[in-house]
Amino acid sequence: MIEMTQAGFYSSVQDLGRQSWRHLGVGLSGAMDPLALSVANLMLGNAVDAAGLEITMGRASMTFRTDTEIALAGATVDATLDGRKLPNWWALSVRAGQTLRLGTVSTGVRSYLAFRGGLAVPPVLGSAATDLKGGFGGMQGRILKNGDVLELCPTASLRRPNTGFGLPVMQLAPYAHRGDGQDRPAPQDDGAAPVMHILPAAQWADLAAGAQQQLVDATWQVSPQSNRVGCRLEGPVLQTRVRREMRSHGIVPGVVQLPPSGQPIVQLCDGNTSGGYPVIATVIQADLHLFAQLSPRGPMRFALCDVAYAAALWNRHQKLLDDIALRCELTRHRFQ
Helix, strand or coil: CEEEEECCCEEEEECCCCCCCHHHCCCCCCCCCHHHHHHHHHHCCCCCCCCEEEEECCCEEEEECCCEEEEEEEEEEEEEECCEEECCCEEEEECCCCEEEEEEEEEEEEEEEEECCCECCCCECCECCCECCCCECCECCECCCCCCEECECCCCCCCCCCCCEECHHHHCCCCCCCCCCCCCCCCCCCCCCCEEEEEECCCHHHECCCHHHHHHHCCEEECCCCCCCEEEEECCCCCECCCCCCCCEECCCCEEECCCCCCCEEECCCCCCEECCCEEEEECHHHHHHHHHCCCCCEEEEEECCHHHHHHHHHHHHHHHHHHHHHHHHHHCCCC
């Protein structure tokens, strides 16, 4: 059992989302950064889709009412356990009565906290994820508040406590926002801006002459109005050849829409299931999780790629998870 003594700015219960319900108007929800939550779960020997906490911009604390084991992943946050500093991408045992505090974030936006066995949240449509628009799943379909108590799934006791282990590899790609230089398209002068790879979509050809190149040449700024629904970008106004009036059509996380303002919107995990704006591109799945860690007013860029590259990067992404799962399994043999 866990008591949220300080719920933070925007914390919620999430897993990997609610699959296969978009035809009924039910969105994906789930962790904005599914890679971070998956890794945190693997560090504890959980299934990758076990329910955990998504904590936005830190500033949260919780007291453990039972012995358990936790893993912290995602944004780089100033975390302490009973005053002792806790590194990022780290797993360890905690005792009843201890308090975990998350301070400010220095890199990224969203932290993920997994618990051994996962949070005991009744599934809705096959998922524990919080659907904030629909008001269901997670903790009564809402963000967490001070005093909330969360139950843990029952698990067998460890043979000996986990004194702590980490994954320094996660401080590198994909969290470094860089490729390995072998096959990733590399825009010139990309500076420190994260690069998100895109595929042209149905209305790509609607962009006026030069606007396609402008989309990938520009360094875009993340609007403070961005949220789990979508990432609004600020930058040059993209002109189109025609003003297209479209009927609402099905959309998925990752689509890049172009409203009349000419400023792109990238649909994210709480995004709508349908929309009427032209869809000019789609962010590839392997890069989509990085939107979870883009700071308001922070920079980002787009780079065009092809389907073969998108598939290769996704395969590499999956191999990373497989390698981490094996590494964690071998490490956990010490105390299981």
